Structure formats: structure tokens, C-alpha cells
Amino acid sequence: APPKVLVSGCLLGQPVRYDGSHKGAQHAVLDRWLAGQQVVSLCPETAAGLPTPRLPAEIVGGTSMAVLRHAAQVRDSAGNDVTAAFVLGAQLALQLVQRHGIRVAVLKEFSPTCGSSQIYDGQFAGHTVPGEGLACSLLRQAGVAVFSETQWEAAAAQLEAYAS
Numbered sequence: 163a164p165p166k167v168l169v170s171g172c173l174l175g176q177p178v179r180y181d182g183s184h185k186g187a188q189h190a191v192l193d194r195w196l197a198g199q200q201v202v203s204l205c206p207e208t209a210a211g212l213p214t215p216r217l218p219a220e221i222v223g224g225t226s227m228a229v230l231r232h233a234a235q236v237r238d239s240a241g242n243d244v245t246a247a248f249v250l251g252a253q254l255a256l257q258l259v260q261r262h263g264i265r266v267a268v269l270k271e272f273s274p275t276c277g278s279s280q281i282y283d284g285q286f287a288g289h290t291v292p293g294e295g296l297a298c299s300l301l302r303q304a305g306v307a308v309f310s311e312t313q314w315e316a317a318a319a320q321l322e323a324y325a326s
């Protein structure tokens with residue numbers, strides 16, 4: 163069977179974002195993967211039981227790795243500590259890739275869960291900084307190559323490289 167790829171649920175048109183919207187993506191690579199039944203979808207946050215809609219959340223006081231070490235938190239815009247649910251979501255993503263033998267993921271940029279190169283800075287002011295979300299960090303630690311929705315071709319090339 164062709165290898166599976168993990169894709170953020172919101173990139174597949176699922177209305178799972180904090181505000182109830184999606185970020186459905188259009189790309190030939192995605193079409194090919196869908197046709198080949200290679201796509202495994204997950205929204206880690208809703209899989210962890212967070213409701214939709216929900217308040218926006220950001221990593222506060224450190225990096226995603228610091229959150230995983232209990233040295234920083236994920237908070238929503240009202241200041242509630244939602245770390246436990248976000249860590250659970252990341253762990254569910256890790257379990258899913260392990261179950262399917264997945265080595266490549268395309269995840270939604272800027273999310274405190276899915277971001278792979280830029281996330282919001284924890285001030286809830288719309289400013290992004292270099293960093294990654296919790297699920298991205300756990301997946302990368304496990305050796306999964308994580309890309310964003312601006313990198314479909316690179317993700318496809320990586321999948322091909324692993325297959326050969």
C-alpha cells in the first residue's frame with residue numbers, strides 16, 4: 163500500500179478551527195494523496211475534547227518543548243490554562259502516526275498545536291515568532307518530517323525519498 167500522510171483536519175475542510183472555520187487547501191499533491199487514499203486526518207485539539215468554537219489559545223512563557231517539560235503553558239485568550247488538553251492532542255497525533263507508520267505530515271502553520279515554523283507569540287496580539295506547535299514538536303521528536311500548507315511539493319518529495 164502507498165505510504166500514509168498525516169494532514170491537519172482544518173486543511174481538509176473540516177470546520178474544526180477555534181472560530182468554527184476551516185482552511186481547506188487546494189493542491190495537486192493533496193488531490194493525488196486523497197485519490198490514493200493516503201491521507202490520515204486529525205485535528206489534535208478537537209480529538210482531545212476541546213469544543214468548537216473555542217477561545218483562541220497560544221503558547222505562553224516558552225516554547226512547545228518547554229510546555230512538554232511543564233515549564234510553560236498553553237492559555238486561551240481569557241487566561242485559562244488549557245495545557246493539559248493541548249498536550250493530550252499532541253499525544254493523540256503521535257499515537258496516530260505510530261499506528262499508521264506515518265513519516266510525513268502537513269500541518270497548519272501558526273497553530274499552537276500544528277504550527278511547524280511560526281506560531282503566535284503568547285501575547286494574543288496577532289504577532290508571530292519562529293517556533294512550532296505541540297503536535298509538531300512531538301512528531302518531529304519521533305522522526306516525522308513536518309511541513310506546512312505552503313510546502314506540499316516538499317512534503318511529496320520527502321515522502322518519495324523515504325519510499326525509495
Ligand code: SF4
Nearest residue numbers: 170172205270273276
Ligand atoms: Fe485542529 Fe491543527 Fe487545524 Fe488547529 S490547526 S484546527 S489543532 S487541525
